[in-house]
C-alpha cells in the first residue's frame with residue numbers, strides 16, 4: 001500500500017505539471033519561421049514538434065529559440081536535453097536528408113554550425129543522451145519531412161543557464177551550468193542527469209514505473225486469457241470440436257422396453273441360484289390410473305329420447321282405390 005501511495009503521488013505530480021504547464025510547453029509546427037524567447041522568469045520550456053500523435057508530410061519548419069538577455073547576470077545561454085525522438089526514414093543505416101530529418105544549429109540561423117556534440121543531421125528513435133549547450137543565446141531548429149510515412153517527431157527540454165557563480169536561487173548542474181532553482185524536483189531533468197531531481201522524486205518515479213509496468217503486464221495477461229476463453233467457447237458452440245471432460249463419466253443404459261403382459265428378459269427368477277429382485281409389474285394398457293381413454297358412452301338412439309320436438313313417424317300410405325269405391329272405373333267382367 002505504501003508503494004501504491006507513492007506511485008499515486010508521482011502520477012499526481014505529472015498530471016499537475018501537465019495541467020498547469022510546468023514547464024510551459026510549445027509546439028514547433030505552430031511557430032514555423034518565428035523566434036521563441038524564453039523570459040528571465042521562465043526556468044525552462046518543453047518544445048515538441050507537434051501536438052498531434054504524428055507530424056505532417058512535406059514539412060519544412062524553422063524555429064529560433066532565444067534566451068532573454070536583460071542583465072549581465074542573466075542566464076543567457078541555452079541547454080538542450082532530448083526527452084524523445086522518433087523520426088524514422090527509409091534508410092535504416094543512417095539519416096538520409098531526402099527523408100525526414102532534424103537540424104539543430106548553434107545560433108540564430110540555419111547557416112550556423114550544428115550544436116557541439118550533436119550530429120549535423122538527426123533522425124531515428126534513439127535520443128542523444130545528456131545535455132547540449134549553445135555558445136550564444138540562440139538555437140535554431142529546422143525540421144523537414146518528405147511526402148510519405150510520418151512518425152511521432154521529437155520532444156525537447158530547453159533551459160536558460162549561465163556559468164560562473166550561481167546565485168542562491170539557482171541550481172548548479174554537474175557541468176557547471178547555473179539554472180533556475182525552479183527546475184529542481186519538478187520531475188524533468190533539465191541538467192540531462194538526475195541531479196536536479198530530488199532523491200525521493202527519483203525513487204518515486206522508479207516505483208511508479210514498476211507499478212505501471214506490472215499493471216500493464218497484468219492487463220495484457222488478463223486480455224489474453226479472456227480472448228482465449230472466448231475463442232474456445234465459440235469453437236465449442238459451433239460443433240466443430242467435441243468437448244471432453246477431465247474424468248470419464250458413467251454411461252446410463254437406456255430404459256428397457258416392456259411388452260404388456262410379458263416378463264422382462266434377464267429377470268427370470270429361479271434359473272440360477274442367488275437373490276433376484278422381484279420382476280416389475282408389467283404395465284397394461286391402458287394403465288389403471290390413466291385418465292385416458294374416457295369411459296364407454298351409450299350410443300344415442302334415434303330419435304333421441306330427450307329430444308324436444310321429435311319428428312312424427314311417417315303416416316301409413318293411403319291405398320288406392322279407396323275402400324269405399326274399390327272399382328272407380330267399373331267392376332271387372334263377371335262380377
Ligand SMILES: [Ca+2]
Pocket residue numbers: 099100145146147148149150
Ligand atoms: Ca516521411
Ligand SMILES: [Ca+2]
Pocket residue numbers: 183184185186187188189190196197
Ligand atoms: Ca528538474
